[in-house]
Amino acid sequence: MSDKMKDMKTSSASRRTVLVGAGAGAVAAAVPLRRGLAASRIKVGILLPRSGPQAQTGIDCQRGADIAPDVLRAMGYPELEYMLGDTETKVDIARAQAEKLIDAGAHVIVGAFDSGQTMAAAQVCEQRNIPLVVNIAAVPKLTELGYKWVFRSFPTGPMIVGDAFRNQKKLFGMNGATPKSVALLHVNDTFGTSLAGALFALTPKFKMPYKIVEKISYDPYGRDFSAEVRKVKAAKPEALWAVSRLNDAIAITKELVRQRVDLMGILSTGPGWYEDAYLKATGKYGNDVINLAPWIDFKKEMARKMRDAFRNKFPGRNMNTNHGYTFDAMLIVADAFKRAGSTRNTDLQTALQTTNITNNTTIGEGIKFNKKGQVPHVPCAAVQNRDGKPLVVLPEYAAVAKPTWPMRPWTKR
Amino acid sequence: MDFWTLTNAVASGLLIGLVYGLSALGLSVIFGVIRIVNFAHGEIMVMGMFFALVMFRWLGMDPLLSVPLAAGLMFVFGYVLQRVVVSRVSHLPEHMQFLLLAALAIMIVSALLLIFGPDAQGVEVDYAWESFAFGELIIDYPKMFAAIAAVIVASLLLAFFKYTTTGKAIRACADNRMGAQVVGLNVDRLYALTFGIGAACLGAAGAIILLLFEVHPYLAPGYTLLAFVIVIIGGLGSLFGALVGGILIGVSEAIAAILFQPSMKTAFSFGLLILVLLLRPQGLLGKAAR
Numbered sequence: 001m002s003d004k005m006k007d008m009k010t011s012s013a014s015r016r017t018v019l020v021g022a023g024a025g026a027v028a029a030a031v032p033l034r035r036g037l038a039a040s041r042i043k044v045g046i047l048l049p050r051s052g053p054q055a056q057t058g059i060d061c062q063r064g065a066d067i068a069p070d071v072l073r074a075m076g077y078p079e080l081e082y083m084l085g086d087t088e089t090k091v092d093i094a095r096a097q098a099e100k101l102i103d104a105g106a107h108v109i110v111g112a113f114d115s116g117q118t119m120a121a122a123q124v125c126e127q128r129n130i131p132l133v134v135n136i137a138a139v140p141k142l143t144e145l146g147y148k149w150v151f152r153s154f155p156t157g158p159m160i161v162g163d164a165f166r167n168q169k170k171l172f173g174m175n176g177a178t179p180k181s182v183a184l185l186h187v188n189d190t191f192g193t194s195l196a197g198a199l200f201a202l203t204p205k206f207k208m209p210y211k212i213v214e215k216i217s218y219d220p221y222g223r224d225f226s227a228e229v230r231k232v233k234a235a236k237p238e239a240l241w242a243v244s245r246l247n248d249a250i251a252i253t254k255e256l257v258r259q260r261v262d263l264m265g266i267l268s269t270g271p272g273w274y275e276d277a278y279l280k281a282t283g284k285y286g287n288d289v290i291n292l293a294p295w296i297d298f299k300k301e302m303a304r305k306m307r308d309a310f311r312n313k314f315p316g317r318n319m320n321t322n323h324g325y326t327f328d329a330m331l332i333v334a335d336a337f338k339r340a341g342s343t344r345n346t347d348l349q350t351a352l353q354t355t356n357i358t359n360n361t362t363i364g365e366g367i368k369f370n371k372k373g374q375v376p377h378v379p380c381a382a383v384q385n386r387d388g389k390p391l392v393v394l395p396e397y398a399a400v401a402k403p404t405w406p407m408r409p410w411t412k413r
Numbered sequence: 414m415d416f417w418t419l420t421n422a423v424a425s426g427l428l429i430g431l432v433y434g435l436s437a438l439g440l441s442v443i444f445g446v447i448r449i450v451n452f453a454h455g456e457i458m459v460m461g462m463f464f465a466l467v468m469f470r471w472l473g474m475d476p477l478l479s480v481p482l483a484a485g486l487m488f489v490f491g492y493v494l495q496r497v498v499v500s501r502v503s504h505l506p507e508h509m510q511f512l513l514l515a516a517l518a519i520m521i522v523s524a525l526l527l528i529f530g531p532d533a534q535g536v537e538v539d540y541a542w543e544s545f546a547f548g549e550l551i552i553d554y555p556k557m558f559a560a561i562a563a564v565i566v567a568s569l570l571l572a573f574f575k576y577t578t579t580g581k582a583i584r585a586c587a588d589n590r591m592g593a594q595v596v597g598l599n600v601d602r603l604y605a606l607t608f609g610i611g612a613a614c615l616g617a618a619g620a621i622i623l624l625l626f627e628v629h630p631y632l633a634p635g636y637t638l639l640a641f642v643i644v645i646i647g648g649l650g651s652l653f654g655a656l657v658g659g660i661l662i663g664v665s666e667a668i669a670a671i672l673f674q675p676s677m678k679t680a681f682s683f684g685l686l687i688l689v690l691l692l693r694p695q696g697l698l699g700k701a702a703r
Contacts, residue, residue, distance in 0.1 A: 053630065053631060055531035188676040217674055217675070221635065222678065223639075226553075227422055230418060234418040245534050250533065258553035281533070
């Protein structure tokens with residue numbers, strides 16, 4: 001028998017196998033095994049603003065995701081397979097991209113940094129019965145609308161504001177300098193509006209020693225912020241409380257210096273003022289700002305491992321909330337997948353509902369969701385920019401430096 | 414609101430408005446002569462910003478000193494673009510021209526992203542954080558220098574169109590293309606020159622604006638929209654109108670921010686635009702269609 005004949009025979013003999021295989025394949029295609037089979041890896045759709053005005057922050061969040069697989073694998077967690085989605089900093093695109101990731105086989109969605117975009121993704125995940133693990137988004141209704149597939153370890157706006165008040169009181173008490181008047185400058189997007197709303201609602205409850213003398217909302221994607229700062233100056237506050245994004249925070253700082261607005265302090269709640277790009281762009285003028293924000297607790301083992309991996313992969317960069325909470329979201333997914341032992345949506349949902357992680361990276365006791373899918377209390381820190389680095393100054397158990405308050409005047413730096 | 418707060422706002426709006434006006438001049442020049450709406454307007458300006466950024470990083474060159482270089486480079490870019498690409502679609506329906514320039518805009522953004530990444534980047538000149546005061550009036554140096562540079566560039570451009578033979582020839586093309594051809598003008602070359610001059614304006618504006626704002630690839634659409642608003646308010650095709658429109662937008666936004674809320678600034682500009690369209694559709698200094 002020639003070789004060719006042998007090949008044909010072999011081919012003929014295996015045809016049955018092929019048919020059986022094809023039949024099995026057809027059955028497999030008919031049943032949504034994608035979400036049912038035990039699997040060695042889980043497909044995670046990471047939805048972030050990777051282009052548009054929030055691109056820098058979205059890409060910064062991705063850095064937290066990028067270091068997670070190696071760190072988690074080394075700690076015995078299963079493999080994570082990433083699928084990337086770009087919201088383009090737009091709510092409608094966030095919705096479409098969430099759909100696309102799910103259609104492409106994502107077992108779970110992580111994202112989406114911005115409250116409005118995350119709300120859009122949450123609606124899709126709810127309709128499609130796919131878990132959404134929120135990395136960063138503070139709008140309270142995300143976990144107040146009865147969603148069954150949304151899980152958030154990030155604090156809500158009222159939690160952030162509540163801790164911001166508590167940390168401010170400690171800060172003023174420690175240093176004996178209390179502002180009597182504060183101007184509130186906030187972005188007019190979903191995040192800024194909800195946070196500013198929470199701030200106003202909670203001010204009487206916390207009996208703060210100051211009066212909010214001016215509340216100024218602005219478009220974070222504007223060009224010139226001189227008018228915003230001029231309005232602050234006209235109100236003559238002793239301190240400024242800013243709820244900003246990144247580029248506007250840089251521009252506002254420049255205007256504060258140029259318009260010679262000296263303050264007892266700048267308090268920031270939200271992103272922008274602690275980010276690397278801000279610290280580089282503002283240099284010495286970015287120092288002394290107090291960020292009242294959720295933060296990383298480097299006293300935790302997981303946070304230290306994350307920091308080591310981060311330093312290797314992104315030398316010269318400072319770590320911040322974006323990295324910690326995006327890393328924690330990956331940890332939540334890996335932990336749930338490990339316990340579920342399957343990528344089936346309902347198995348993952350059940351596992352997520354029973355999450356109990358104490359060795360995470362961010363400040364607080366750990367991650368345990370309530371019935372709404374929210375970690376009930378997520379403490380926030382006071383983080384001060386010092387010599388171009390954000391350092392935790394409060395709460396005491398996570399602090400690595402003592403606060404400088406009041407801040408130094410612009411001309412004495 | 415006290416007098417000085419308002420005075421400071423008006424002064425700042427005036428200075429920034431001059432810079433906005435210069436950036437809108439590029440759009441007005443191109444539309445006024447070639448009758449093509451440049452949807453890649455903001456992107457070309459952002460290219461000028463990045464060029465000035467590179468010159469600052471490599472040579473330590475102040476963006477104001479980069480202005481002639483950025484203008485020259487963008488002139489060549491605009492000239493070649495008109496000759497090689499835009500001239501070939503000028504006979505096609507307008508929506509196809511729009512698409513071509515919108516596609517070009519997307520390509521420029523993608524290229525800038527590849528080269529420079531998404532981060533906002535700026536220059537740290539010695540006077541970046543400095544200001545001076547006349548009593549309660551505080552003017553910051555970057556804004557003042559940017560406005561002076563914008564006035565110089567705009568004056569040179571207006572003088573070019575008014576006093577030079579080439580400038581007059583371009584105006585002749587704008588007034589009557591066929592007439593210009595009949596008297597022997599090389600219209601294709603003049604169109605390419607015009608596109609080059611428009612792009613040079615944007616290059617210069619980009620280098621100047623870098624003094625004031627950080628640059629990132631996604632900055633462009635906002636500037637394109639702003640230029641449209643300014644040019645429509647000032648009068649399509651009117652160079653002086655673009656400057657006036659820029660000042661009006663700058664000042665009205667500053668006053669709106671002070672009197673109402675800063676988040677109302679953009680709404681105020683668009684309100685002004687609607688008002689002009691209703692009361693004087695040809696723009697404040699534009700010629701009525703005959």
